[in-house]
Amino acid sequence: MTQDELKQAVAKAALDYIKPHIDEHTVIGIGTGSTANYFIDYLAEIKAEVNATVASSEASAQRLKQHGIPVFDLNSVDEISFYIDGADESNHQLQLIKGGGAALTREKIVAACAKEFVCIADESKLVDTLGSFPLPVEVIPMARSHVARELVKLGGDPVYRQGVSTDNGNIILDVYNFAIADALAVESAINQITGVVTNGLFAQRPADILLLATQNGVKQLHC
Numbered sequence: 001m002t003q004d005e006l007k008q009a010v011a012k013a014a015l016d017y018i019k020p021h022i023d024e025h026t027v028i029g030i031g032t033g034s035t036a037n038y039f040i041d042y043l044a045e046i047k048a049e050v051n052a053t054v055a056s057s058e059a060s061a062q063r064l065k066q067h068g069i070p071v072f073d074l075n076s077v078d079e080i081s082f083y084i085d086g087a088d089e090s091n092h093q094l095q096l097i098k099g100g101g102a103a104l105t106r107e108k109i110v111a112a113c114a115k116e117f118v119c120i121a122d123e124s125k126l127v128d129t130l131g132s133f134p135l136p137v138e139v140i141p142m143a144r145s146h147v148a149r150e151l152v153k154l155g156g157d158p159v160y161r162q163g164v165s166t167d168n169g170n171i172i173l174d175v176y177n178f179a180i181a182d183a184l185a186v187e188s189a190i191n192q193i194t195g196v197v198t199n200g201l202f203a204q205r206p207a208d209i210l211l212l213a214t215q216n217g218v219k220q221l222h223c
C-alpha cells in the first residue's frame with residue numbers, strides 16, 4: 001500500500017473505532033491534515049448519526065460543512081468525546097510532534113478538552129525518539145526574532161516558515177536539529193519563552209491510543 005492508502009485505511013479504522021459509541025450527546029473533535037481529511041470524508045458517510053463536531057482549523061471546519069456535518073464553536077459544547085487527529089511523529093509513549101499543517105495551537109486546545117484522543121497515522125510516523133521532524137512553534141509575529149534567538153539558546157535551529165499565517169494570525173518557526181530526549185521538559189521550556197503561543201510537542205497531553213496503519217493492517221498502540 002502507498003502512504004496515502006495507509007492514511008485512508010487508518011481513517012476508516014478510526015471511524016470503526018468510535019462508531020459504536022456515537023449517540024446524540026457525542027461531540028467529535030476533528031483534527032487537521034490529509035489523514036484527518038480522510039476521516040472527515042468517512043464521517044460524512046454516517047453524518048445522519050453525527051450531531052456535533054468541533055474543528056481544529058478553518059480548513060477542517062470548511063470540509064465538514066461542505067459535507068453537511070454540523071460544526072460547533074468549542075465554547076458552546078461541554079466536553080469532546082473523541083478527538084481524532086493525525087501527527088507528524090509519535091514515540092512509543094504516544095507523545096507527538098504536530099503542527100506540520102500549522103494548526104498546532106487549536107489542535108492542542110481541542111485535545112485538552114477531549115475525553116479520548118485517538119491519533120491516526122501511517123507507520124512512517126512512529127519513531128523511537130521525537131525530533132527528526134522539525135518542531136513547529138507558533139509565535140506572535142512581533143516576537144519572531146526574540147523567540148528565534150531563545151530557541152537557538154535551547155539548542156535548536158529555528159527556520160521561519162515563509163508565507164504561512166496560522167488561523168490565529170501568528171507565524172510558525174520550525175525548529176531543526178532538536179534532540180528531544182525529554183519531551184515534557186522541552187515542551188515546557190519552549191512554552192516559557194515570551195512570545196511563544198505554543199509548540200507542537202504533545203507530551204503534557206499525549207494521545208490515548210494510536211491507530212497505526214501498517215502493511216499488515218491497522219494496529220492499536222496504547223501507552
Ligand SMILES: O=C(CO)[C@H](O)[C@H](O)COP(=O)(O)O
Pocket residue numbers: 031032033034035036085086087088097098099100101102103104107
Ligand atoms: O499536526 C497536523 C496539522 O497541524 C497534522 O496532524 C500533521 O501534520 C499530519 O498531517 P498528515 O495527516 O497530512 O500527514
